[in-house]
Amino acid sequence: LDTVFPLINYSSNADDNELNVSRSWIFVNVTATEINEANITFRLFNASDSLLNGTTFSNGQRSINWTDLSNGTYKFNVTIVDYANMKNSTSTRRITLDTAIPNATFLSPSNATFTNSSQNLSVNLSDNILLKNATIVIINSSNSEVNRTSFILSVTEKTLGFVYTFLYDGLFKWFTTVVDFAGNVFTSENRTVTFDATTPLLFGDTYLSGNSNT
Numbered sequence: 390l391d392t393v394f395p396l397i398n399y400s401s402n403a404d405d406n407e408l409n410v411s412r413s414w415i416f417v418n419v420t421a422t423e424i425n426e427a428n429i430t431f432r433l434f435n436a437s438d439s440l441l442n443g444t445t446f447s448n449g450q451r452s453i454n455w456t457d458l459s460n461g462t463y464k465f466n467v468t469i470v471d472y473a474n475m476k477n478s479t480s481t482r483r484i485t486l487d488t489a490i491p492n493a494t495f496l497s498p499s500n501a502t503f504t505n506s507s508q509n510l511s512v513n514l515s516d517n518i519l520l521k522n523a524t525i526v527i528i529n530s531s532n533s534e535v536n537r538t539s540f541i542l543s544v545t546e547k548t549l550g551f552v553y554t555f556l557y558d559g560l561f562k563w564f565t566t567v568v569d570f571a572g573n574v575f576t577s578e579n580r581t582v583t584f585d586a587t588t589p590l591l592f593g594d595t596y597l598s599g600n601s602n603t
Contacts, residue, residue, distance in 0.1 A: 395423035395469040395477045400451075406482040409519075411571040415484055417465055418452040425471045434481075436462040460487050460517065487571035491516040493523070495580060496548065505586045511550025512577075516569045520544055523567045527553060530560045555584035 400418040404410075417431055431453040433442040441463075444453055462485045468478040496511040498504070514523055520542040527536040535556075540549050555561065562579040 392473070392475070394475050395421060395426065395471050397421040397429075397467060397469045397477050397479055399467075399479055399482070404482065404484050406480075407484075408482075409485045409487060409570040411486075411488050411573050413458050413460075413486060413488060414454055414456040415458065415463060415465060415486070416452070416454045417467060419467050419479060421451065421469050423469060423471050425473065427470045427472045427474075429467065429469045431467050432465060434464040436464070438464065458486055460489055461485070485518060485571070487518045487569060487573065489517040489569075490573050491520060491567040491569045491575045493565045493567050493575055493577050495577070496550070498580075498582060500580045501583075502581070503583045503585065505584070507552050507554040508582055509550055509552050510563055511548065512565050513546070513548045514542070514565075514567050515546045516567075516573075518545065519570045520547060521568045521570045523547075523549065523565060525551070525563060525565050527561055527563045535561070555582075555586075558585050558587055559583070 398420055400420055403418045404416055415433065421429065426449070428445050428447040429450060430443055430445040432440060433455055435441055442455060462483065464481050464483050466479050466481040468476055470476040492515050494513045496513055498508050502508070510525055512525070514520055522539060522541050524537060524539045526534060528534050536553060538551055561582045561584060563582065564577045564579050566574065566576045568574050
């Protein structure tokens with residue numbers, strides 16, 4: 390007579406709960422204790438809890454690797470059953486797969502801008518799942534960084550920027566780097582702003598005149 394429920398837990402190398410990663414596979418590994426094991430079933434669900442895959446083993450298998458998965462959110466759990474139909478299950482874990490690179494589109498100022506005033510450096514950011522942070526960097530003509538402004542995000546789309554006051558004349562380059570929660574990174578190309586606040590000097594013309602000998 391078997392009245393003891395099987396024991397089952399996730400192994401330390403199984404994917405954690407609420408994981409957000411840039412890949413197309415999910416690995417699940419468990420440990421189980423049951424001397425009269427009948428089978429073990431690994432189940433994979435989509436975000437709406439529809440069953441995508443249920444794989445049952447009766448040979449003591451303890452892991453599975455679902456591959457070639459599309460971007461999106463998935464859930465999984467594992468159930469073990471013994472010959473007395475005593476069963477136990479792991480908790481259900483949730484994981485988001487995201488291999489898509491976020492995007493940044495420049496808004497202002499236009500490239501190769503010439504100005505004598507402060508500029509609103511602005512960009513539009515987007516990601517298929519969730520943006521994590523963005524950084525706007527300004528470098529001078531000597532390729533030295535003069536400003537780095539970072540933004541914490543938790544949206545799929547965001548327009549952001551800030552007004553930068555140039556401290557001296559010269560050619561400046563600026564770009565943005567965007568990161569999503571899966572660790573995908575997008576870095577834009579450079580745009581340039583030439584700042585010239587120096588008033589030009591005006592010199593009067595000098596005329597020389599004289600008599601010509603004939």
